[in-house]
Amino acid sequence: MPELPEVETVRRGLTALVQGAKINSVAVPYPKAIVSDLTDFQTNLAGATIDKIDRRGKFLLFRLSNQKTLVSHLRMEGQYSVEPVGATPHKHTEVIFTLDDDRDLMYNDTRRFGRMQLVPTGKEYQEVSGLAKMGPEPTEADLDITYLTSILAKSHRKIKPFLLDQSNVAGLGNIYTDEVLWQTKVHPETLTDHLSAEEVANLRQNIIQEINRATVHHGTTVHSFSNVFGEVGQFQNELDVYGRAGEPCRRCGTTLVKIKVAQRGTTYCPKCQVQK
DNA sequence: GTCAGTGTTTAACG
DNA sequence: GCGTTAAACACTGA
Structure with a gap:
């Protein structure tokens, strides 16, 4: 959930x-x-x-x-x-x-x-x-750009499992990681030390904004999530890639593709998110 | 019957 | 130590 x-x-x-x-x-x-x-x-x-x-x-x-x-x-x-x-x-x-x-x-x-x-x-x-081992909260105040740049540069792994690792940044899971990578136009298998300074800055902004927006919408309900009052979230209506494999990219119209990355289902746009 | 799944931990291997 | 992969946990639903 x-x-x-x-x-x-x-x-x-x-x-x-x-x-x-x-x-x-x-x-x-x-x-x-x-x-x-x-x-x-x-x-x-x-x-x-x-x-x-x-x-x-x-x-x-x-x-x-x-x-x-x-x-x-x-x-x-x-x-x-x-x-x-x-x-x-x-x-x-x-x-x-x-x-x-x-x-x-x-x-x-x-x-x-x-x-x-x-x-x-x-x-x-x-x-x-x-x-x-928990990493910083994904907020403007806690997720420092210098910190993020540094751990991305010294890591040698794919960006998707890196973001899912709670010791790097707290709180991201499979849904929001796919969303944030699509927003940043980064392929989920891009190596962390291959990201440009501009991509790192955009990634940080997108992480912070996406988590914020989803919280304002009371979360995403895709399987069973409901809050203490038994109410579902509203953010599933805002998702651009998660759960949309086979549907057109909202940016370029290309059909979204689903692959496995680090054992997790991963949806992305093969045109917007090109691996470098 | 088979498989995937909003997460995390652990083991095995290079 | 770093990184990857597979498996495990337990259960539901497509």
Whole structure:
């Protein structure tokens, strides 16, 4: 379900619905979803209040009143929803947080890839490997042009897997990477050290703008994504390449082509995006 | 029945 | 260490 704009959309919904709520108890129908010690997880969450919900890259960070942070990654299809207390769990409900105010916060995950863990607040960047290595957020303030130029130049790999690697830039996934490369007119298999200074500058701008636009549209729904309110995103209507293989390029009319790059389906325009 | 899939991690190999 | 490829995770839907 989620790349950064979708996770941010979920974060905002969760903030509106459960910030300030107190957790009474936690049931875990699918224990594999919990990476940290299960007993510790349940014991420490009981009685804690959700003070705030942060996001870093594609991770959600529930800040709790007891100096602990619940780190949650939705992977492909994780979803949160809020139901009246005692609501019948879904077939793929993995964790149920019963709140003090007669509501249940449910975590559902059809594909069962999502994971969560409880860590001491402040230690999340050491204890969660994905967070420890996380690159800068794709924002004007954090994604420094000098940094981006430097890591692109010293890397010797294809631009697509480079952008999917969260340690380089946080938050991009398969959809937005294809979109951004099309906008920048760069072939997905172009080697990172072959990009011109102008292309790097454009790439940076397009990354920042695309993530922003998608967030404003509440994310992209292509398979199952919905926010905490059960609403789908709107950005799927704005996509130029993802899911459009066989259709004409919106810039030049050439038929878009789909290939595999680093094991991921990749759609691009063979005329606009020529490999150098 | 087969295959692809919004993500990440790990192993094997050059 | 760097990079690539394949596989694994688990399940749904085309």
